[in-house]
Amino acid sequence: MQVLITGANGFIGRNLALRLREAGHDVLGATRATSDADLADMVKQAEAVVHLAGANRPDTEAEFEEINDHYTAQLCALLRDRSAAIPVIAASTIQVDRDTPYGRTKANAETHLQALASDSGAPVNICRLVNVFGKWCRPDYNSVVATFCHNIARDLPITISAPDAEVRLVHVDDVITGWLAWLASPGSGAQITAIAPEYRITLQELADRLREYRAIRETHTVGETGTGLGRALYATYISYLPVDDFAYPVTRHGDERGVFAEMLRTEHSGQFSFFTAGPGVTRGGHYHHAKTEKFLVLKGRARFRFYNMDSGETHALDTYGAESIVVETVPGWSHDITNIGEDELICMLWANELFDRDRPDTIAHRLTS
Template identity: 50%
Template sequence: MIAGRTPRRVVITGADGFIGRNLALRLAELGDVVLPLTRSSTSVAWHAAVAEADAVVHLAGANRPADPADFDAVNAGTATLLVTALEAANCAVPVLYASSTRASGDDHYGRSKRAGENALLDYGKRSGNPVYVLRLPNVFGKWARPNYNSAVATFCYNIARDLPITVNDPAAPLRLVYIDDVVTTLIAVLDDRPAAGFTEVAPIYTTTVGAVAETIRGFRADRADNFIDAVGAGLTRALYATYVAALQPADFSYEIASHRDPRGAFSEMLKTRSAGQFSYFTALPGVTRGGHYHHSKTEKFLIVHGKARFGFRHVLTGETHEILVEGETPTIVETVPGWAHDVTNIGDGVMISLLWANEIFDRTRPDTIAAKV
């Protein structure tokens, strides 16, 4: 909860759905009180919750009902029920409605979503209360139901379990919006109260079904090879978070190879295709590791446990340099092309070091030339 902030009472219809659960969590983090309504909630419960509300977020909807009549009963019917409850309460509160980009179409689903929009927008005109309509494309992210909410959820669920996926047309266009961006927009509207009407959610990612499927397949394959994609920004970041959220608890951890010899152990933790790789190694007391130089490769060492002496010698001039570090004072030691270097455990126990190299080790071109310091 944010200090000095007055908690809001926010009604969320469809609170147990994909968007609802994500929004409820974020609102709780802010200290707001969520008044949840679900399909099991009675009309009396809707009226009671709305009467207490400072704001209403209408998320209840049907995407793939067994009976097409449920499109009207849920998508249009719940909007009508909400309007009835709002008018009965005679309350001045903002109303946010998560509609769909398909509301502009003429299929049964689109017509039912558009009917829900019209019911709420008409209520806004009559009452003067601000009504916001978000026409969302395919929403994806954590807690989306496979085989229901989106193809992304299905791909993530199946690929994480080594199950097959079906891609009928890899070139089929796909417009996506990430759940965190949807929730951020909803909260921003609640906070800032912009002009009522249709409200945009950004960013919207334009891609294809095949590209999304291949990206998620890549996450699965990369994990087995200790690789990681460029998962720090944009669509790939969002897809990776969605894929990891689909993992079973038994897959939360996985072993990596450990190469052991009398000096200690060495393991490659993570490899990237454009920013090198991360490893760690251990050294027993008195052990020296290294004793080589590089022409282009650079490395960063971080001793996280124990004491170490790094030695350097310029391979042409013979100039030497020494650095003493210990785990209690985190210090990055960087190797420099053209300088031979080694590291010695000068402590009484096992030394542990993290290591980043700016390139993945290539046995055919190792750029590692043996040379004493």
Template identity: 40%
Template sequence: MKILITGSNGFIAKNLITHLERDESHKLYLFSKEDSESILEAYIKEVDFIFHLAGVNRPKNIEEFYTGNSSLTKSIIDTLKKENKNTPILITSSTQALLDNDYGKSKLEAENILKEYSQNTGANIFIYRLPNVFGKWSKPNYNSVVSTWCYNISNNLDIQINDSSTELDLVYVDDVVSAFIGNLTNKSKEQYFSVDTVYKKSLGEIKDLLYSFKSNRENLLIPNVGSEFERALYATYLSYLSTDDFSYELKGYEDERGTFYEILKTLDSGQFSLSTTAPGVTRGNHYHHTKNEKFLVVKGEAVLEYKHIVSGEKISYKVSDKKMEVIEMIPGYTHNITNSGKEEMILLLWANEVFDRDNPDTYFLEV
């Protein structure tokens, strides 16, 4: 399919392009404000679908709202009429199209131009009145508080907030792109469409989450970033890190036995750690009543020993990096691990709860 994308240097367009480029059956025609209208006209003659994403929301003067929004839309429609084409068009409008301001008025004009085109030609049109869109590559200090805060907080700059209780309707750019691409084969005669997932979040909630992402490097405590808004916001925040700030050093503990590093702590699924142990050294000799752990030797070899704290029954396991084998630490068994090799042993550990110094549930008892 031959696809035209206007506003191709914009935030949403960049994300859309990277998804469309993965399908070799698509040929993309990209138009930005730096290109001439003669190029746009030539592209319109060729394509089978138009993503009209170009628009103006930060003009130098009011007239630019209309030239960049409604007038450009009219120019596209005029070319289609001249070529006797009824090419499907998807346009990014705004929830402000219902408001009495020049930006909203110019977007509403563009919508009406598109609806008249559909009425006269039978062409499919897809109008998206988007709320606040956030995600990677959105320009900070432009028109998105999320992108501005992500940039500022990740770069140790202050943010401004007037009312923490103010709520925003937000859509994530990946959800927007998915919805857009789904319309390439959509023959619906509906004209207005929306992104399925809309998040309603207060400025205070957004601020607190962003600062928790930043502090994760110090306290190692990561919020629940595996789904929904937190997943999308965390990905967005990470995309604003400067290129010399992709890594951070862990603070560890070292003694004659080896080293120990906490890697990551979760809100409800425990924590991950790593230890190194010198040859012949034994660690552990303690038990837990409720806490449980998983051990994985990723380098070297070791012997795990257990003893039931009531019956005295003993069990042992030999493990090494030759076999990726997870060993469970069972409540009610005192246990230890000994580096049985000639080289340093590296152990990856998971515990089902974050370590609590006031209630460690860890009791010394030799195996």
């Protein structure tokens, strides 16, 4: 379908436009530079509208009325002139009950949208948003997350006037996912909606988390980044990295056997490394009581040998890069790995726990041929 986005060059609008195009829709983008005639033409073409245009930190209070109130009334009038009603999503705010220029004008906008639904029968989703965060949001404007991410990524200072103040957050991807689902089945009439999941965090906790993300490059240790708020915040922080910081080095340890480098440590699920070995070189020759490892040969040919420290049982297996076979070490079995090829061996390694020099759980035991 053809979807008209007002406020198309804003933070949410740009994210929405990308997701709509991914889904095969066409986007009509209206901005402050769009003329009244062009807006009217876009409304005639549109098969759905997402109304994002709004002012929350304008230069003058008059802009609140002009953009939040009058522009919404103008858009609703154009939609009434259509021969058929189309679904409309409008970004509103939880602040509509506040007696502020922003709250009052957003409440007026909701009134125009509810009247549109009543007069035309159009399904209208009035989505009352809390603080939206994510990639492409402008720092030092209306998102504390954007400001903190931008500054911390650049080692710039941030100001926290009320560390214990709690902010309510929704991630832009969750906002858009909810809207796309609604457009697929919009129902009827005016609907007041919210976005889930919603997260709550204090300003101090937010700053601390973002500083932890910055420190990953020094500590090589990553915390919760795979689900929920951790996933969304980490993705947002990374999106504010300057292009010169898209890459960073890791420490390489080399000797006559080859190179070893630790890539990433996790707080609760071990660490990732890689190593190399020249032809004929053997690495390892030890066993563990509780530690386990997974090896994946990326390049070359390797022979893994195992010896059971209790029964004396032995085992050996060969693997090479093109196979993509994971070889696991088992507690109580001594093991080593030998490059049996003619080229350099490159192997990826995951250990289930972080290496602790005081308790390494790595006991030397050379395997005999």
